[in-house]
Amino acid sequence: MEIRRLIPDVRTLEAERALDDLLLREAAPPDRPYVVANMVASADCRASVDGASAPLSGPADRALFHALRGQVDAVLAGTGTLRAERYRRLIRQPERREERRARGLQPDPLAVVLTRSGDLPDIEMLTDPEQPRAVFTGDDADPASALRRVRQDHDVRSLLCEGGPTLLGSLLAGGLVDELFVALAPVVAGGDGPTAVAGPPLHPPVTLELLHLLEHDGMLFTRYRIGIPRG
Numbered sequence: 001m002e003i004r005r006l007i008p009d010v011r012t013l014e015a016e017r018a019l020d021d022l023l024l025r026e027a028a029p030p031d032r033p034y035v036v037a038n039m040v041a042s043a044d045c046r047a048s049v050d051g052a053s054a055p056l057s058g059p060a061d062r063a064l065f066h067a068l069r070g071q072v073d074a075v076l077a078g079t080g081t082l083r084a085e086r087y088r089r090l091i092r093q094p095e096r097r098e099e100r101r102a103r104g105l106q107p108d109p110l111a112v113v114l115t116r117s118g119d120l121p122d123i124e125m126l127t128d129p130e131q132p133r134a135v136f137t138g139d140d141a142d143p144a145s146a147l148r149r150v151r152q153d154h155d156v157r158s159l160l161c162e163g164g165p166t167l168l169g170s171l172l173a174g175g176l177v178d179e180l181f182v183a184l185a186p187v188v189a190g191g192d193g194p195t196a197v198a199g200p201p202l203h204p205p206v207t208l209e210l211l212h213l214l215e216h217d218g219m220l221f222t223r224y225r226i227g228i229p230r231g
Contacts, residue, residue, distance in 0.1 A: 003060050003221075007213040015063035018214060022071050024158035027178065032147040033159035036179040037168050038068055041196040046189035047165050051084055056185040060216035068181065070100055072158040074110040074134075074150060078167035082113065083121035089131045108132055110154055114141040114167070143167075144174055169199030172206065177226055180208065186218035 003015040028034040040056045041047055049055035057065075069075060075090050090109050091097050097107035111125055111133040118137040125131055134154060136146045150156040161171060171177050182196070207227030214221035 001059060001063060001216075003063075003214050003216045005212060005214050007210060013214075015060050015216065016067055019064060019067040019071060022068075024071055024179075025073065028151075028157035032144075032151050032176070033074065033156045034179075035147070035159050035161060035171065035177050036068070036072070036181060037161040037163070037171065037177050038065065038181040038183075039163055039165075039168065039196045040183040040185060042185050042187050042189040044188045044190065045195045046191065047163070047194045047196045048084075049189050049193070053085070056187065056189075057183075058185070058217065058219055060214075060219060060221070061183050061185075064181075064183070064214075064221055066096065068160060069109065070096055071103070071105075072109055072160040073105060073156040074112050074154070074159040075162060076112040076114070076159055076167070077162045078164045079113065079115050079119065079121055080166070081162060081164040082123055082125065084164075087111075087123050087125040089125060089128050106132075109160075110134055110150065110156060112136075112146065112150055112156075112159065114143060114146055116141045143171055143176055147176060165194045165196055165198035169197045169202075172197065172226075173199065173202060179211075179226065180222075180224040182222045182224070184220040184222070 001015045002012050003018055005011050005013055024034050040053050040061060042056055069090060090111055100107050111131055113135045115137050120126060134150055161168060208224035209227050211223045211225055
């Protein structure tokens with residue numbers, strides 16, 4: 001499947017190869033992973049339709065979603081997202097695990113779960129013996145502390161947060177996100193459902209530097225570097 005890149009230059013790419021040059025591990029700070037967050041939203045910034053993100057997605061979004069998973073050491077998602085999306089083994093196709101090996105990564109990314117309450121969803125990802133995971137509960141579920149632990153204990157240098165909105169809001173508030181990938185679907189969802197980022201207002205707001213812009217069938221795919229907070 002082809003996808004158009006509009007920024008930084010105009011060209012046509014294979015969607016599955018559009019994120020091959022990210023080099024996220026090399027950018028890791030000394031005490032935690034380099035953290036990127038991936039989200040999909042409607043044009044009016046809704047993060048889901050009827051409780052799920054699937055109605056906002058499309059073939060190109062799914063291709064980039066899996067391509068981004070293939071670039072990181074670990075994947076983090078909130079328990080609400082895990083429950084709603086029914087997570088299974090993060091990399092299910094053998095050929096994608098081999099591609100990760102070729103990049104110098106473990107064949108399966110570490111699944112990271114944070115839950116202060118200890119209430120874990122009944123999902124396949126948390127019982128599959130082939131899926132490595134690290135579950136943090138209680139005080140250990142503090143995001144900054146958990147990120148330090150996965151770096152120290154598992155050598156996680158790049159981590160992908162797949163939401164949900166509350167978890168992403170807490171990571172942004174803690175200054176723990178380095179890049180943001182946002183897919184904007186060409187639909188208006190309406191209603192009063194969750195937006196892509198939830199939680200208290202960010203004071204001060206953070207600035208974003210646009211690194212790339214992709215397009216397929218009217219859907220826009222942005223990549224931002226988190227900038228310096230506005231004073």
